[in-house]
Amino acid sequence: MQTFSGVGVAPGRVLGPVRQMPKPVQEPAAPLQGAVNIPADVTVESQGQRIKDAAKAVQTELRARADSASGEGKEVLEATALMAADPMLVKSAIKLLSPEAPGGARTAERAIWEAGGSVAETLKALGGYMAERVADVLDVRARIVSELRGLPAPGIPASDVPFILAAEDLAPADTATLDPAKVIALITSSGGPQSHTAILARALGLPAVVAAQGVDDIADGTEVYVDGAAGAITVDPGEDLRLAAKAWATQASTLAAFSGTNVMADGFRVPLLANVGTGADAVKAADAGAEGVGLLRTEFCFLDRDDEPTVEEQIAAYGAVFAAFPGKKVVVRTLDAGADKPLPFLTNADEPNPALGVRGYRTDLTSPGVLERQLEAIAAAEAANRAEVWVMAPMISTADEAAHFASLCAAAGLTTPGVMVEVPSAALTAATVLREVGFASLGTNDLTQYAMAADRQLGPLATLNDPWQPAMLQLVKLTADGAALVSGATGTAKPVGVCGEAAADPALAVVLVGLGVATLSMSARALAAVAAVLATVTVAQAQQLAATALAAPSAAAARAAVRAELPILDELGL
Numbered sequence: 001m002q003t004f005s006g007v008g009v010a011p012g013r014v015l016g017p018v019r020q021m022p023k024p025v026q027e028p029a030a031p032l033q034g035a036v037n038i039p040a041d042v043t044v045e046s047q048g049q050r051i052k053d054a055a056k057a058v059q060t061e062l063r064a065r066a067d068s069a070s071g072e073g074k075e076v077l078e079a080t081a082l083m084a085a086d087p088m089l090v091k092s093a094i095k096l097l098s099p100e101a102p103g104g105a106r107t108a109e110r111a112i113w114e115a116g117g118s119v120a121e122t123l124k125a126l127g128g129y130m131a132e133r134v135a136d137v138l139d140v141r142a143r144i145v146s147e148l149r150g151l152p153a154p155g156i157p158a159s160d161v162p163f164i165l166a167a168e169d170l171a172p173a174d175t176a177t178l179d180p181a182k183v184i185a186l187i188t189s190s191g192g193p194q195s196h197t198a199i200l201a202r203a204l205g206l207p208a209v210v211a212a213q214g215v216d217d218i219a220d221g222t223e224v225y226v227d228g229a230a231g232a233i234t235v236d237p238g239e240d241l242r243l244a245a246k247a248w249a250t251q252a253s254t255l256a257a258f259s260g261t262n263v264m265a266d267g268f269r270v271p272l273l274a275n276v277g278t279g280a281d282a283v284k285a286a287d288a289g290a291e292g293v294g295l296l297r298t299e300f301c302f303l304d305r306d307d308e309p310t311v312e313e314q315i316a317a318y319g320a321v322f323a324a325f326p327g328k329k330v331v332v333r334t335l336d337a338g339a340d341k342p343l344p345f346l347t348n349a350d351e352p353n354p355a356l357g358v359r360g361y362r363t364d365l366t367s368p369g370v371l372e373r374q375l376e377a378i379a380a381a382e383a384a385n386r387a388e389v390w391v392m393a394p395m396i397s398t399a400d401e402a403a404h405f406a407s408l409c410a411a412a413g414l415t416t417p418g419v420m421v422e423v424p425s426a427a428l429t430a431a432t433v434l435r436e437v438g439f440a441s442l443g444t445n446d447l448t449q450y451a452m453a454a455d456r457q458l459g460p461l462a463t464l465n466d467p468w469q470p471a472m473l474q475l476v477k478l479t480a481d482g483a484a485l486v487s488g489a490t491g492t493a494k495p496v497g498v499c500g501e502a503a504a505d506p507a508l509a510v511v512l513v514g515l516g517v518a519t520l521s522m523s524a525r526a527l528a529a530v531a532a533v534l535a536t537v538t539v540a541q542a543q544q545l546a547a548t549a550l551a552a553p554s555a556a557a558a559r560a561a562v563r564a565e566l567p568i569l570d571e572l573g574l
């Protein structure tokens with residue numbers, strides 16, 4: 001039995017065949033200037049026919065996939081199928097096959113590559129809706145090149161049977177076509193606990209292991225067992241692991257849904273909120289019982305945009321989220337562009353150190369006005385809905401920045417400004433920072449990467465990039481202790497929540513509460529498991545477990561010591 005070990009980022013035990021994510025398509029070689037590097041027996045006509053046949057095959061395949069897909073995935077596939085059928089694309093590729101074409105004759109692969117590139121440039125220049133189709137054209141061109149080469153199509157493989165998707169890492173764009181009915185687990189050789197693969201897995205409730213070296217070499221069809229909590233992948237599993245997968249399936253269907261009110265064993269309330277990116281996410285979160293939204297990632301509404309969304313577009317996007325939570329708290333985070341979430345209208349893609357660069361709140365330095373217009377839109381959307389809107393800025397590092405953000409919120413008529421604590425300086429000076437605003441929310445994904453100086457996207461650094469690191473837990477404690485020194489209007493400490501992925505780990509959630517965190521925000525899928533575990537401990541026990549974790553010499557020791565005291569985790573297979 002061969003095993004691979006990595007970092008478990010979403011719990012669950014499943015068994016199934018592996019399907020590898022095809023490698024990205026390599027650019028076909030350009031012809032030498034003026035030279036015809038094509039064998040004499042290959043005619044322009046035969047190459048033209050190859051292009052036509054390949055385009056047709058791609059279109060047929062995409063149509064078939066669109067027919068069996070639903071929702072956003074179906075729309076993406078339909079739009080891409082239309083592009084593949086576009087006669088302009090095929091015609092301009094065929095022109096490039098001729099020896100008379102500027103620069104000489106191309107191979108069929110090179111011709112479709114260049115033709116697709118030109119169409120993409122034209123669409124980009126047209127802007128607006130047309131520019132949004134650029135990704136579809138580039139996808140079609142990659143698919144036609146793969147077809148011509150006889151290689152599997154790029155993107156998530158199509159399959160009639162459920163499978164375990166193996167990849168080096170997944171990009172945000174892969175999420176639209178990932179069908180959770182078909183993909184039953186994710187395993188990657190790269191990526192950290194805060195990578196897009198990890199965030200996606202938790203949002204979809206799929207067991208996942210990242211940073212498991214070698215899994216991208218497992219042959220297609222090989223049966224493996226994945227344990228998303230233990231971070232282990234076993235090839236050709238024995239009978240005991242088959243039974244474990246069966247037991248998990250039974251358990252997963254019996255874990256009661258979240259009731260909508262989280263109460264600890266002694267009656268203490270810790271509201272459980274949801275992390276969302278769009279109105280559609282918010283509707284799902286409300287259905288899952290979320291007590292509000294603890295993080296609206298506003299940049300997720302505009303990731304495919306080259307230009308700044310208008311105030312009206314923003315009002316519509318935020319209003320759709322507020323409408324799903326009438327009378328409930330919704331914490332809106334202002335645009336967190338930069339690093340892993342580039343927005344061309346705000347960030348410079350050529351920065352040498354993007355994670356340490358102009359990102360989050362800092363873009364107000366280089367693109368003044370965008371933040372004010374966003375706050376204006378949030379205030380207008382608040383006025384048109386009944387949600388209780390709080391607003392926070394990402395990447396705040398100093399009390400001065402917090403004060404400036406609060407003054408912008410006040411000018412927009414927004415009454416509850418706050419900050420994300422995701423830069424260690426903000427945690428270390430929490431009391432002075434919190435004097436300027438009404439609340440703080442710990443972004444443990446970034447706080448971990450900055451505390452440990454370990455890029456959250458990098459697989460080899462996954463063990464450093466672990467929110468159980470005792471240094472991280474100290475920063476959480478410092479923030480909660482700092483907040484306790486500063487009281488708000490009601491005379492009580494200013495509230496500190498957690499909206500990083502740490503909140504979705506049921507054992508770590510207990511520790512966070514023990515450290516003084518008042519609310520936890522997570523992907524809606526995690527609500528039921530976190531609530532089930534919190535219901536078994538009192539605040540005093542959580543504080544004891546927090547002390548145990550803080551005293552541990554390593555992340556692994558902290559996790560093991562706390563898990564040993566929470567038998568419910570094993571009972572629920574978490």
Ligand SMILES: C=C(OP(=O)(O)O)C(=O)O
Pocket residue numbers: 295297336422442443444445446447499500501
């Ligand atoms: C919640 C966070 O923000 P994001 O993951 O969007 O950077 C975080 O950093 O923990």
Ligand SMILES: [Mg+2]
Pocket residue numbers: 394422443445446
């Ligand atoms: Mg962050």
